[in-house]
Amino acid sequence: MTPADQVLSLCARIAALTDIPGTITRTFLSPATRAVHSLLTAEMQSLGMTVRTDSAGNLRGIYPAQDDLSSRGNNLSSRSEAEGSAFAVPTLLLGSHIDTVPDSGPYDGVLGVAIPIVLIRMLAGKKLPCNIEIIAFSEEEGVRFKFPFIGSRALVGTLTRADLTRTDYLGISIAQALEDFGLNPLSPSAPLVTSRTFAYLEVHIEQGPVLESLALPLGVVTSIIGQSRLSLTFHGEANHAGTTPMSFRKDALAAAARFIAEVQSYPQDDPHLLATVGSITAFPNAANVIPGAVTVSLDVRHPSDAARLEAVEALKTLAQSHGLPVTITDRGGQSSVPMDPALSALLTTAAAPYAPHCMASGAGHDAMIVAPYIPTAMLFLRTPRGLSHHPQESVSAEDIQTALATCLRFLNTLHPTP
C-alpha cells in the first residue's frame, strides 16, 4: 500500500468509528472518540511513539528526537501534568482535530492526524533533531457545547474556568465530561505545552473551491481571515396583504431583501471580502400578512481587519437606507490571525514542486488558536467540489502524496533552535 493509500485507509477506519451509525459523527469525548483514541494509540505505538491523553482529552504521541538529544532529561514515564516540562528537546507539533460536525465527511480534521502518522512511518525509524509530537485535538467544531476549539484552547492555556462550566444539552459540563472520560482535572489557563514546542503544522482540507479552480493540489495558508458576526432586525408593520395598498406598507421583508441583495453585490470590487446573509426569520411569516419584522444574520470576513471593519460599517449604513428602523446587534467576531511568515516560507519551499497557492483561510482552524502562542503554519489540500462537512467530502490519493512529500521535505529542512 502506498503511503497515500495508508492515509486513506486510516481515515476510513476512523470514519467507521461514529456516534451515529450510518453517518460520520463524533462529538467531544464520545464513545466513538475513545475508540479512535484506541486505534490511533495502537498505530502510534507500533511506530515507537509514546502516547497519552492530556487533561483536555487531546491524544498526543511523541516520536523522539535523535538519541543524543532525546536522552537529555527526557523521562516520559514519570513526567507530571505540567507536561513537556521535562522536555529539554525542541518539539515540532503536528496535528488537527478528530471531532466532526454531525453527518460529516471522513477528512475534515482527521486527515491532519492521519498524514503525520503515515509521515512517521515514512521516516522508517530515522530520527530528527527534534521530537515530533502528533496531536489529535479533542474538539474543534463546537457541536456538543456550542463552543469550539476546546482542545486547542486548552493546549495554549486560553480555556477559562467559566468555559469549563459550559454545559451540553444534557446539562453535563465540560469539566464533568473530562472527568467522566477518566481524565485528570484540567487547570484552566495552564498551557499544556512548554516553550520547547517551537512550531505547529496543521494539514487540512481546504473546504473551498479555490485550489480546484486553479488546478493546484496544495495551498499554504497566509492567515485565518477575520470575521464579524452581526444580527440585523428590520422593523416594519405587520398588516393584511389584501387590505393594505402598496403605498401604505411598511414591509420589513422588502427592506431586508434590498439589504440582502446589497450584501451580495457589495464585495464586487474586493475579491478578498466575503459577505453573507445565511439566516433569515420573518414575523409573522404568513403568506397573507405583510411581514412586520425580519431578522437576518450578517457574516463579513476579510484577511485585513481594517478592510473588514470598513465593510461592516458600510453595510450597516446600507441597512439603514431603506426607510425602516433597524436594530443592529454585534454577535462577536474574530480578528485575522496571521500564520508565522518564516515557517510558512519554509512550507512553501517544501511544496515548491507543486506550485502551492498562498491563500487566506476563510474557515477557522485549531491553527488560529495556536498561532498567537506557537509559530504556526498550515497546509491545505484541494477539496473536490469544495465539498466539506458532508458525507461526500473527498480528497485524492495523488494530492495526499504531494502533501506527504511536502511535509517530509519540511521536516528535513527544519532547523529547530536547540
Added chain:
Amino acid sequence: MTPADQVLSLCARIAALTDIPGTITRTFLSPATRAVHSLLTAEMQSLGMTVRTDSAGNLRGIYPAQDDLSSRGNNLSSRSEAEGSAFAVPTLLLGSHIDTVPDSGPYDGVLGVAIPIVLIRMLAGKKLPCNIEIIAFSEEEGVRFKFPFIGSRALVGTLTRADLTRTDYLGISIAQALEDFGLNPLSPSAPLVTSRTFAYLEVHIEQGPVLESLALPLGVVTSIIGQSRLSLTFHGEANHAGTTPMSFRKDALAAAARFIAEVQSYPQDDPHLLATVGSITAFPNAANVIPGAVTVSLDVRHPSDAARLEAVEALKTLAQSHGLPVTITDRGGQSSVPMDPALSALLTTAAAPYAPHCMASGAGHDAMIVAPYIPTAMLFLRTPRGLSHHPQESVSAEDIQTALATCLRFLNTLHPTP
C-alpha cells in the same frame, strides 16, 4: 344610550364571550359560540324576532314583514330544515360572522351582526314589505379546520360532503362538530335559503387604511378582489460562508432577495395591484452557511382577474431571471367576485350624505361566498390605523351612527319584488 352606543355595548358583551380568557378568540361552535348564541337569541327575541340555529350552526333571526305579507303561509314554528320553503315572503338577509381569529378584536364580523340588531330596534316595531333575516355565520376565519367560510358555504349549498369530513387538530370532523353542538345532520349541497331571499347586505370594518386616509367613514364595496397564491423555491448551493469566494457562490437567498424587492416595486404603475411576499424559509438557515434553498410565498391581488394573471406571469418571469433554477407551485386562488351593481347603487345612494368611497375589498368576506347566489352588497366602516385581527381593533361611535343611518335609509328604499 344612542343606537351607536348600543352597537358598541353589544360588541363588547360578545367580545367578553371567548374561548381563551384574556383574549378575544372564538372558533367554530366552541362553548363561547354557544354563549354568543344565547346572548343574541335573547336580544333578537326581545325585538319580536323568531330565532333558530340552522344545520350549519348559523344563528338566524327573522323580523317578519308587514302583516299582510308575513301571514302568507309563514308558519315558522313547524317549518322543516328546508328552511324558507314556507317563506312566500321576500326576505332581506343581513349579517356577518361571529367567529374570530385567535386574539382578535371586538368588531371583525361581530359588528355586521350587532348593527342589524340595533337597526331592528331603531325600526321600533315598524314592519317592511319584506322579512328581515339576521344571520350570524358560524365560521368565516378558517381557524379550527384550516378551512374558511363554513357558515356561508353551507348557506348557499357549496359545502361538499368531502368538506364535512375535514378534521380539526383533535381529529373531530366538521360533521361531528355540528352533531356535538346538537344540530341536525347537514345535507351538503342543499342550500339553507330559498330564492325568496332576494338580497344580502354585509356590514364590516374595512380592515385597511384607505377610508381613514380619505377621512371618510364609509365605503361601498364594488368587488372582492381576486387572489393568486404561489410558492417559489430558489435552488442554489449551500456552502461555507468563509471558504467560498463570492464569485463561486450559488446563493439562493440573494436570488430570492432580488425577487422580493422586485415584487414590492412591480405594482408601482397600477394602484389596484397588490403583491406580497409574506413568508420566507431558508435552508439550512445558519449564519455561516450560504443558503442552498429558499422558499417564499407570493400573494397577488387585483380587482381585474386579467390584470392579476398578467402580473403573476410577469413576476414568475422575474423570479427566473436571477440565474438560479426556481420551482413555482400554484397554491390556488380566487377570481374577483363583483358585488351586485343595482344593490350597491342603492347602498351608495343611501350613504350619499357621507360621500361613501367605492372601493374593492382586498380581504375575503362571507359576501364573496354569497354573491354568486344572492344579489349582495357590502358596506365598509373606517378602521382606525387599519388595525384589524388585533386586540386594539376599533371603530368610532360616529362612524357606526353613519352606518346605522345608511342602513336605515337602505331598508326604507328597498323595493323587493313581491
